Amino acid sequence: MRKYFFPYIATALLLSLLFIACNSNPQPAVGKPLMPEPDEPTKVLPSSPLQYADTTKPEYRAIVERLDNFFRRYASTGFNGSVLVGQNGKVLYERYFGMANRETGLKLLPNSAVQLASVSKTFTGTAVLYLHQHNFININHPVQEYLPTFPYPNITVKMLLCHRSGLPDYYKWIPAYRKDQKTPINNNQMLDYFIKFKPGLEFRPDARFKYSNSNFAFLALIIEAATDMSYPDFMRKFIFEPLGMKNTFVFEAEKGLPATATISYRPNWVRDPVMFADGVDGDKGIYSTVEDMYRWDQSFYSHLLLNKETIDMAYAPYSFEKGGKKNYGLGWRMINNPGKERVIYHNGWWHGNNTVFYRFVEQNFTIIMLGNKYNTSIYKQAPVVYSLVKGMETSGDFESEE
Template sequence: MKNFFLSLLLTSFFCSLSAQEFKKKIDSIIQKEFSEINEPGGAFLIAKNGRILYEKAFGKSNLELNVNMTTENVFQIGSMTKQFTAVSILILEKQGKLNINDPISKFVPDYPSGNEITIRHLLTHTSGIKDFTKIKTISDIAQKEMTPKMMVNFFKDEPNDFKPGEKFEYNNSGYVLLGHIIELTSGTTYEDFIQKNIFEKIKMNNSYYASDRKIIKNRAYGYHKKKDGFVNKTIINFSVPFSSGSLMSTLEDMLKWQNALNQNQILDSVNLNKAFEKSKLNNGEEITYGFGWHIKEINGILTREHGGSVFGFKSMAVYIPSKDIYVIGFSNCDCHSPTEITKEIAKLTLQSL
């Protein structure tokens, strides 16, 4: 019996030692980019089987008030919003309100080439629609309150870059159109649809449709880095990125999202798994994008990845389905990118566990 307890004690000790070494390695990876304690920083989380293995914050969440970053801070997640938009479309498809193979002319009758462009094309960035972020006059509307219809009208008459399904080209306009279609088919606003069908359902209580006006507890403030130092982020009206990049969240809320997807709390696996399948072009060529996620690999092991970038913020998450490993990183300065760091952490975690 004495030997049994000694063995248990030694196992516990070495596991603890191993966990400490793992955390030190993760710290060293992050500190390559987030080493300055008096600059804007970031926050990172690693989970295995839905449970947190590592969670840590770096730098400042507010420079003016000299407030340290915490793991509870709320960040703008940028294009990671596209996951929520894509899943919302699949929810509506399950409800029978649309089909992903429907032409967009069914919802926006006057859209040019609308009979040729499908919801699937929008989801997979294969529509050929002009990305509104590349239109020269974008600065004219960046700070205006825009309705979804006004946003669609802003880019709809631009010439298409290519024929629908001909190639993959990352496209924010397609996801704005998807948000418009969500509103038209659900009879509610995009913000309310996400709130009711996702945030409230899985208790993402610290996630929001972004606002610079609302009082948001634990908000991390966004910054740019200039020659003379840091400045507050450029103001953009969130009705412009809309359903392509206007959500805010925390590390732990995003883990709730990932766990809810795994446990089919939002959609059954038959419908949800459509989002995780690689898409194909007209010529049969496979592309590494599903609906709202890049479908990639680390050392030959399948991953689902997506990042985000919006004025003052950057984000990145990697999920490894076969090992149920989730890694996510946020930054509150667009001068610091968590993208490669998050991928490196995912690789190390995969090798270590």
């Protein structure tokens, strides 16, 4: 039975007692479920500004000068975006290069929200684990427990989280059945396509890893089913607001973008038009800023949403069919270097947005780059930034594709 938590607990208890007293065969309580309030985040981050390193110190000043020289050169070759480098809970470097909206002349600013693309998966995965931690979802249970019409009985929630489901990517196969490629569909409509056409799985569930956007689109629906809230509302109330992420939101096609959101551009500064997949959330669709992303990054060190046990589960590798250091956890990519730095990260690409989010978790060192003009070389820059700050090359091959 689904767990319910009423907004007015005293009234709910009284009504329940009266109902039981008057009915010899009581049924489960019916009402709108409400998630447990987060314990600490609202008391910690919203009123606390980000902390900044003292860059007047010679050792920091030299690092900032090296980074400035590098990013000015990189911007001159086409990079248009925001950058933040954090170390030990403090912002070491923060810069904005280029335009949020070229047509209006609006430059990138601290409140300029960029489409995170697949970096959104880190949020969706964490939301599911938060619900698992609070016993609203059991990730080891079948997806059909939460989405009864889901047409694949042997796929569990965990298989979605670590991309071991075998589901084909909706983005690639739905166009064959849909003439209108311009009007966005939502997650429920995506589910309807799977129900109607039931495309074959690419492999037996849990047989191997293959990245598929469908996995995280279905996770967004599971969040909605478990909470009786829309995915955007849940993320706002239980993730963004508690962590003080005031410029972060889920794109809702019917509402359009706020004025602070950046425009997505192709390399020639032509806008990337909205298309059918833009209305699907969970796999992408979250807009944020580098400052808010650093708040997101730091929340894991403070266990503001997930406890240590759940975080360790999220950061663990789950696919071993191929050798090598790269793997995927529950919503996170990773580079595991035995005896050396461990990198927990995710890249993103959607339309003209290329995004980078690298976390050296043992060092509490973070690199965030959010670009809104198509530039795939962004994925190769994190090792350069690391070497400029740390004075050494990384031993991890983490300039990965999205």
